[in-house]
Amino acid sequence: MRKQLLILPSIFFLLILLIFFYLLIIDRNPSELPSTLLNKNVPKFETRSLLKEKKFVSSDVFGKKIKLVNFFATWCKPCRDEHNYVKRLSNQEGIEVIGINYKDNKQKAIGWLKELGNPYSNIAVDKNGRIAIDWGVYGIPETFVVNSKGIIKYRHVGPITKKIYKKINLIINEIE
Amino acid sequence: MTKNFILIFAICLIQFFSVDSYGVDPDEILQNQKQELRARNISKNIRCMICQNQSIDESNAPLAKDLRILIRSKITEGNSDKEIYKFLTDRYGDFILLKPPIKLSTLALWMLPFVFLLIGILIVFWHNKKSKKI
Secondary structure, three states: OHHHHOHHHHHHHHHHHHHHHHHHHOOOOOOOOOOOOOOOEOOOOEEOEOOOOOOEEHHHHOOOOEEEEEEEOOOOHHHHHHHHHHHHHHHOOOEEEEEEEEOOOHHHHHHHHHHHOOOOOEEEEEOOOHHHHHOOOOOOOEEEEEOOOOEEEEEEEOOOOHHHHHHHHHHHHHHO | OHHHHHHHHHHHHHHHHOOOOOOOOHHHOOOOHHHHHHHHHHHHHEEOOOOOOOEOOOOOOHHHHHHHHHHHHHHHOOOOHHHHHHHHHHHHOHHHEOOOOOOHHHHHHHHHHHHHHHHHHHHHHHHHHHHHHO
């Protein structure tokens, strides 16, 4: 009886190993953090608009259509990589893409959009990064899906890849 | 041999007397020392979301700097420490706190070490009891 009990620690150890292997194998990104803003209203803010004369007032912009909010900057290389996907999303019916230009130079941003095309229906200027903090942003590019009531339904940190592009499409179809 | 020893000793000495490095830039520091100390204490408990294992007090990432400045401006505006922590966790979640709060979801995390300690003590007692019999 006592000898048989000795096998218990080994079983316990194997169990722990199995858990570790499971966590290694499953598709997860440990640096990706859950957003506390999910299912909450978009933060309120007012700022300059990059291309329009009118001020960018968040309460005027959100709450009508499904909106995609994309934080970008010209100094951010992954932002350039995801740009084609942002454009494709902006071409879809019923969606508007709002850009938030994070800690950037105005002239550079305008040049960047001329070169790559402008998928954004309106662009807010976040000169000192204060707006991004209200959105809980910690590494651009970041993309949010906001439903027609102005509630955040999805958040992605990092560039939009093919997989994320498909996921965003699914979410948009779901909330419609 | 002695040369090496002196060198190693010197390095140890330098390490011993050197001050920890901080990410705080001189232009961020508040004039009011009491307020600055509060800001430093809060910053030490706030995780840098970019480096993830550093506090914003140590990190020199731009976002850490922004948050340090924000915390200082909140302090000078008269916000309490609690309000500042709430402001940050509302935006970044509990993850931004380096010490996880005691909640139902984190109970296992806080309690398991004590449970294991108890199990260990019980095993020792159990073992002792039996060995006395022999």
